[in-house]
Amino acid sequence: MNLVLLGPPGAGKGTQAERISKEFQIPHISTGDMFREAIKNRTALGAQAEKYMAAGELVPDEIVIGIVAERLTQPDTAGGFLLDGFPRTVPQAQALDKFLEENGRSLTAVVNIEVDPEILVARLSGRRVCATCGAVYHVATKPSKEPGICDLCRGELIHRTDDQEATIKNRLAVYHAQTAPLVQYYRESGLLLPVNGERAIDEVYQEIVRELRNRDR
Ligand code: AP5
Ligand code: MG
Ligand code: ZN
Secondary structure, three states, X not given: OEEXXXXXXXXXXXXXXXXXXXXXXXXXXXXXXXXXXXXXXXXXHHHHXXXXXXXOOOOOHHHHHHHHHHHHXXXXXXXXXXXXXXXXXXXXXXXXXXXXXXXXXXXXXXXXXXXXXXXXXXXXXXXXXXOOOOOEEEOOOEOOOEOOEOOOOOXXXXXXXOOOHHHHHHHHHHHHHHHOHHHHHHHHOOOEEEEEOOOOHHHHHHHHHHHHHHHHO
16 A cells, blocks of 8 residues: 555644554655654754754755655565655655656555644644654643653653744644645545544544555455
8 A cells, every 4th residue: 555644734644654554564654754863863864954844844845855765765665655744745746656657656545634723733732752763642632651751662752843833833834835735636636535633543543544445445
């Protein structure tokens, strides 16, 4: 299964991706996580991406397209993949289509997680992520068993630097201007699978799996 997870910041892409990738045994490819890893390791890519991410702006298309194309040539993606946070602009979507076509592959579905903007701010300001394994928590709706410590690997839970109110607002504005047009793009190609993301994490997950199984039959 070759999947894309679409949705505004805080919709639950990362949360659902952790589970979907286990369910279908496909690698979870998050461009945001790749950039955060690069920043942590002080690579040249990290240095390029950092200023855009800190401001809540998108990293330029040519950089992102390059790293995703590179990632999708790795053998673990041959049996399927789950893209989280890519594509995020129409040129990125077109580049992905072209790349897949050239490699005799195509997308199975684009899951669009829909959530009202007011809910998104609350989700992002209360989010905590594991600095070691990337697992996602929320202080109110999904707390870890021990405060500040990851349930899965006992890593430290941190507050993402772009999860401050002013940056969140800009990320939402950038989403509406640059990423929302992809909803229509994928609707037209018949790949869009809209999901109501305002319900409990488990309910959202059950619906996604049910819909994907229907589509895969
Ligand atoms: P990225 O890391 O992709 O961030 P994002 O799109 O802003 O999305 P988030 O990770 O913030 O939200 P999410 O949907 O994953 O929600 P989560 O599951 O964590 O990108 C960061 C930056 O990198 C960008 O701003 C850009 O600069 C750059 N970048 C990345 N990709 C790029 C690209 N393709 N092109 C250009 N630049 C790129 O959930 C959020 C919170 O809500 C959590 O606390 C969670 O516990 C909680 N929650 C989740 N689901 C529910 C639910 N159903 N009910 C209650 N709470 C819930
Ligand atoms: Mg995420
Ligand atoms: Zn962890």
